[in-house]
Amino acid sequence: MNIRSFTANADNRSRELIAAIFNPKTSTDAYRKAMYQLGQRLGLVLASKIPQGKNNECCVACTVEDADYLAAGFIEALEQSRQDLAIHLACFWNEPSFDAHDMKEFDVSRIIKTYKEPTGDKSYLIVLKSIISGGCVVATNITHLIGTMNPEKIYIVAPLMLSDSPKRLRKHFGQLVRRFDYINLATDSERARGVNVYQSYGWQDADDKNVAVPKIVELRRERLIGGSATS
Amino acid sequence: MAKIRKTKRSSFAFQTFTATQLLVYLSHKQTGGASFAKGYNYEATFALKNIAEAADVYFELGIDADFKTQCPGYFVDDLVIETPNTINCFQLKNKKFIQWGRGRKGSLAFDFAYQLRQPQSKLVDLCLVVPSVKVARRLAQKKPITLSSCSVLAFPAKNFVDLIKDGDISDSLSKIANSSNPPFDRLVQIAKLLLANWMFCGGNSKISSLLSVDLQPFIRSSQPNHNALSRLRPKVAGILSGLPHFKYSIDRGFFHCVYGGTTYQSLAFDCFSSEFDTVQDWIEQNAPSQFPGDFERMMNTWSKG
Numbered sequence: 001m002n003i004r005s006f007t008a009n010a011d012n013r014s015r016e017l018i019a020a021i022f023n024p025k026t027s028t029d030a031y032r033k034a035m036y037q038l039g040q041r042l043g044l045v046l047a048s049k050i051p052q053g054k055n056n057e058c059c060v061a062c063t064v065e066d067a068d069y070l071a072a073g074f075i076e077a078l079e080q081s082r083q084d085l086a087i088h089l090a091c092f093w094n095e096p097s098f099d100a101h102d103m104k105e106f107d108v109s110r111i112i113k114t115y116k117e118p119t120g121d122k123s124y125l126i127v128l129k130s131i132i133s134g135g136c137v138v139a140t141n142i143t144h145l146i147g148t149m150n151p152e153k154i155y156i157v158a159p160l161m162l163s164d165s166p167k168r169l170r171k172h173f174g175q176l177v178r179r180f181d182y183i184n185l186a187t188d189s190e191r192a193r194g195v196n197v198y199q200s201y202g203w204q205d206a207d208d209k210n211v212a213v214p215k216i217v218e219l220r221r222e223r224l225i226g227g228s229a230t231s
Numbered sequence: 232m233a234k235i236r237k238t239k240r241s242s243f244a245f246q247t248f249t250a251t252q253l254l255v256y257l258s259h260k261q262t263g264g265a266s267f268a269k270g271y272n273y274e275a276t277f278a279l280k281n282i283a284e285a286a287d288v289y290f291e292l293g294i295d296a297d298f299k300t301q302c303p304g305y306f307v308d309d310l311v312i313e314t315p316n317t318i319n320c321f322q323l324k325n326k327k328f329i330q331w332g333r334g335r336k337g338s339l340a341f342d343f344a345y346q347l348r349q350p351q352s353k354l355v356d357l358c359l360v361v362p363s364v365k366v367a368r369r370l371a372q373k374k375p376i377t378l379s380s381c382s383v384l385a386f387p388a389k390n391f392v393d394l395i396k397d398g399d400i401s402d403s404l405s406k407i408a409n410s411s412n413p414p415f416d417r418l419v420q421i422a423k424l425l426l427a428n429w430m431f432c433g434g435n436s437k438i439s440s441l442l443s444v445d446l447q448p449f450i451r452s453s454q455p456n457h458n459a460l461s462r463l464r465p466k467v468a469g470i471l472s473g474l475p476h477f478k479y480s481i482d483r484g485f486f487h488c489v490y491g492g493t494t495y496q497s498l499a500f501d502c503f504s505s506e507f508d509t510v511q512d513w514i515e516q517n518a519p520s521q522f523p524g525d526f527e528r529m530m531n532t533w534s535k536g
Contacts, residue, residue, distance in 0.1 A: 093496075095536060100427030100445060105271070108420050110448060112534040113496035140416050143392070147415025174390060211531045217494075218523060225476055225491045 003189040010185040028202035038159040039073025047081035057123040061090040067214035088117040097136035107136040125151035132161045135168040273325040283403035300434035306342040357381040362388040452484025452501040459484040459502035490522045
């Protein structure tokens with residue numbers, strides 16, 4: 001039986017929102033709003049965690065399905081409370097993960113597309129996901145990013161995390177996990193049944209969400225292109 | 232590694248055995264070594280590096296190497312790589328204290344000497360693999376004279392992610408990726424799939440079989456890149472070249488593109504496929520004037536495996 005516990009980061013409102021995203025009667029609109037608000041809550045928590053300093057930068061990495069909701073709320077809250085911090089976005093289109101030959105240690109999730117704003121080598125890395133369970137998608141996206149940057153701190157942020165996710169990530173990353181800091185609102189002892197994140201967000205399936213181009217990506221990308229065209 | 236054409240009798244005090252005794256010895260020896268029951272190990276990560284290198288040879292020259300572990304009749308058998316012309320036998324020792332021994336049964340010197348005595352129709356290379364350069368150097372210096380043609384190689388004992396990160400196997404894996412400059416995660420995924428396929432087949436497989444399961448969107452095309460370039464229709468090339476802030480390339484047989492310096496993607500199929508013709512048909516018929524919008528959404532559809 002799944003046992004859900006809440007962390008000190010969760011206020012009463014977060015508890016209600018988490019209950020809502022696991023309620024099958026929650027509409028697509030309400031689900032998206034709940035994720036946006038959970039993102040805002042997590043943004044405020046992170047704002048107090050990231051050290052103050054000159055030329056501080058962070059890269060917020062999310063998946064395509066979370067981009068316009070969880071990530072948009074998170075970035076908005078972080079921007080408003082930490083104006084000293086330059087925030088860059090990375091968005092990943094991942095195929096669903098699978099265990100090659102059913103071997104758990106060989107879980108694979110192909111990245112089919114990336115959107116990545118220019119980020120300093122030493123930026124803080126914030127990896128955001130609505131629910132972290134197997135950890136394969138998170139591990140793949142971190143692996144992609146650390147190929148080109150060397151963050152001194154990697155925040156793994158989610159409204160809800162499975163209790164054994166840190167163990168799985170530790171196995172994958174070895175010594176690098178010393179740089180990891182997990183920030184979540186709730187922890188589940190086992191995977192919740194009957195909840196499909198893609199369908200709750202309003203997509204038919206993983207293929208469907210991977211065709212989408214999030215508004216936040218379109219807007220930020222055009223702003224960047226416009227900026228580089230005029231400079 | 233030196234090529235061994237002729238074997239000599241050892242000056243070491245090698246024990247001699249009857250053929251039956253040797254068969255019993257080999258059958259016991261082959262119950263040890265590479266066991267995948269507890270997950271991948273030193274032998275598997277060393278095999279991974281060699282599989283990637285043999286895969287490159289397969290793509291370039293069409294030579295399909297046969298990879299084996301625990302081969303019947305072999306004394307040096309943690310990994311045996313056989314091609315039509317050569318046999319490479321590797322013995323792996325992931326220990327701190329490693330010695331050749333004095334030629335008694337079970338010692339490295341015994342196994343290497345008996346392997347040298349086996350009649351072979353092909354060129355045979357024998358190699359001892361150890362986890363550190365220091366140990367490899369010491370063992371090379373203390374090698375029995377009769378084993379002078381055998382080599383000692385250092386290969387670090389690390390998990391495969393660290394082997395890639397530290398550059399121990401990244402070059403080998405990069406050679407078979409679907410782009411010349413693959414991101415770190417793609418190398419990790421290629422490594423995972425090759426290791427899984429290797430373990431699934433129990434450490435006995437041809438390279439072509441190891442590459443045939445699940446690896447297709449991650450690895451290069453077997454055809455030369457200039458052939459892939461010639462598959463791009465001039466009209467399509469003209470339309471793509473006119474798109475603002477859009478750049479494309481054809482590398483390792485695959486179509487890759489970047490928009491605005493921030494958005495990267497590749498088609499999931501190579502330029503020799505019928506799917507690539509469908510992509511070109513769409514571009515010709517719709518003549519997109521910009522990447523965002525319909526063309527980007529179509530690219531997303533085509534990038535899926």
